[in-house]
């Protein structure tokens with residue numbers, strides 16, 4: 001037995017069980033993370049950035065080939081299919097070993113949405129937004145996706161701008177209409193965000209509001225936690241624990257933040273927080289909560305400075321390693337320490353898992369899955385980015401993306 005396996009086994013870790021969990025873990029990458037994006041102040045161009053949908057598929061497929069755990073690419077309807085959805089894209093993805101993941105309607109960029117979408121005071125804007133989301137459900141059916149992921153920029157910028165209770169009722173009514181259009185197989189994810197672009201009120205500002213609206217919408221509506229969408233100091237792992245226990249956790253958008261919704265690489269600022277989030281999921285699974293295995297994991301980052309595919313591989317590997325660490329928590333010792341009020345032992349049990357080196361474990365899992373033992377090293381060795389840059393440099397198309 002190799003040294004690292006022995007060390008884990010000596011600590012009571014069931015290495016095979018952990019490996020099985022790791023092989024089941026998948027994360028969707030976002031199509032918009034491959035495109036030429038930036039900030040509202042400008043964007044720095046990457047010659048290898050995706051300029052067409054085909055490029056995005058190539059990049060997402062490359063990330064999957066290297067990591068083995070990203071078989072789905074989330075799509076943003078108007079950025080990816082500006083002239084309408086063509087069912088042929090499903091085959092196009094399959095050709096690259098990829099499937100279309102979460103469908104993200106866009107009810108925030110059209111001029112009609114100046115005062116909101118579902119919550120707008122303008123009935124025509126509300127109608128347009130609901131119709132677009134129902135059309136997105138149809139895209140999901142054709143694409144074989146089981147996730148409709150809803151985020152709303154709806155809110156107000158000034159006190160007195162609108163009737164807040166009316167907005168709440170309008171948001172609830174719109175969500176119910178979309179829920180009514182969902183097939184059995186589809187889950188509707190309701191994402192919250194405290195501010196931006198709205199700066200005074202946001203209609204779905206936090207997890208409580210998201211739960212309320214999801215419950216009113218119907219049984220297939222759940223909450224999506226974007227790790228960048230919290231006010232400073234917010235305890236995200238507690239939100240995750242509560243949502244899981246309530247059967248309301250639908251999925252994640254991973255990224256990290258220092259100040260607000262910064263789109264920084266997941267785990268680059270607060271890796272312990274992400275570990276503690278995964279610890280709550282692993283704890284719920286260990287306690288037999290079936291909701292722990294019904295969570296959709298997605299990345300929501302678009303980088304201005306880092307090369308897109310490198311950033312994505314780095315992100316996937318970081319998330320996977322923090323998930324692996326959470327699987328190593330000695331749950332028996334933790335439970336005993338908690339019952340005995342031994343706070344230090346309880347905390348040390350978590351810290352022991354967090355500080356465990358998991359590179360060899362992940363290398364073995366990846367090799368067994370046919371992926372690269374060290375995906376980032378392999379990406380650099382393969383010169384994939386240079387090759388794509390040479391091919392794409394001449395292409396004048398712009399595939400769009402957030403802030404594009």
Ligand code: PSV
Pocket residue numbers: 032104151191193226253261300302402
């Ligand atoms: C909004 O900030 C958000 O998190 C939503 O999920 C959007 O779909 C995505 O970012 C766009 O990048």
Ligand code: MN
Pocket residue numbers: 151191226253300
């Ligand atoms: Mn998001």
